[in-house]
Amino acid sequence: MTADPTEDCLPGNTKVTREDWLRVAMELLVEDGVSEVKILTIGDRLGVSRSSFYWYFKSRKDLLAQLLAEWERTNTGILIAHTRLPAEDIIDAVNGFFLCVVDPAGFNHRLDFAVREWARRDPQVRAVIDRSDTARTRALAQMFARHGYPPEEADIRARVLYYQQIGYYALELNETLEERLARVPAYLQAFTGVCPRPEQVTWFRDRARAFAAV
Template sequence: MARGRVTREDWTMAALRALARGGVAAVSVDALAGELDITRGSFYWHFKDREALLVAAVEFWEQRATADLIARLESIDDPREKLREGFGVALGAEVIPGLEPALVAHADHPAVAPVLTRVIERRISFLAGLYVETGLTAAVARRQAVVAYAAYLGWADLRRAAAGVVPEVAAEGTRGRAALKHLIDQLTDVR
């Protein structure tokens, strides 16, 4: 990034990229200032301290990766199509590769834990509601939502840790697209 005015969003995105690369410990004000090609003084225009940056970053992720996606899906009438579209976005190409597994790995961190808990609860609740709309009972829909969410987390973790061993988890290429379609078919073909 060129020197110039750096926004709060620039800092939060840099923090999320660092978190994805190296976990919470990698979110260093000095390292992020270097990445953004600015002095660390800019940081204090936007945040009180590193903890405030971590909270802002994970809340930004919550908004973009959960609330915004759910809002976008609300415009689709058919619940199965909502599921297909949602899974396609969630399981497709990552905006910040490795971010979700990194966040889950730091589920006990005080800045991450409450946001991650809210995200998981909201995502599973949303999925369960869609599965109810497809005709499943509430209990079965909840179980299916948990299974679907576990598949999502596993897919993200495989992509991060073993893409060379399991190339099907890559969003690109014929094998990747076929495997992704197969997974989405499995998650949406419920009766």
């Protein structure tokens, strides 16, 4: 009979779940890199012994595989889901896409770059990154195509939008929220070729400010 994973918890701890192990593993990945994602380190943070780890994972290699799958499910899944939100026109569609990067519970850019750094040292992780980048740009291209853009133009606009967003975080620009929001009308027009209506700009700004206030 397999032992209960809570048996090795230190006094006062509640049940430690698979999601807890993955959450702390992600924190370590973001803070210190994949080399520091260690069973003992995670257990120390959770206040449990390493034996409870084996209730959920076969090995550290299994943990890393599940961690990568969770990144793909969340970051890539969230981004793609936002390209498919209902939208009356392309401006509304791009606004919907941008919600995933202003929502604190949405796209996690720090995690994304931690995984990309991991991929520099692991060809298998690099392959997953490439697969995700392809899926993300394809979803954006499909978003543009649904709003009447020819296939080649939809593909290029998708790449410009996606590469700009990823590059924005890579540069670690020190801009305030209001500085970014002031550029929203010009960004929307540059990405789509369409001049946004004032109420569409206001809609996005209001939601971005609401997320920032949380």
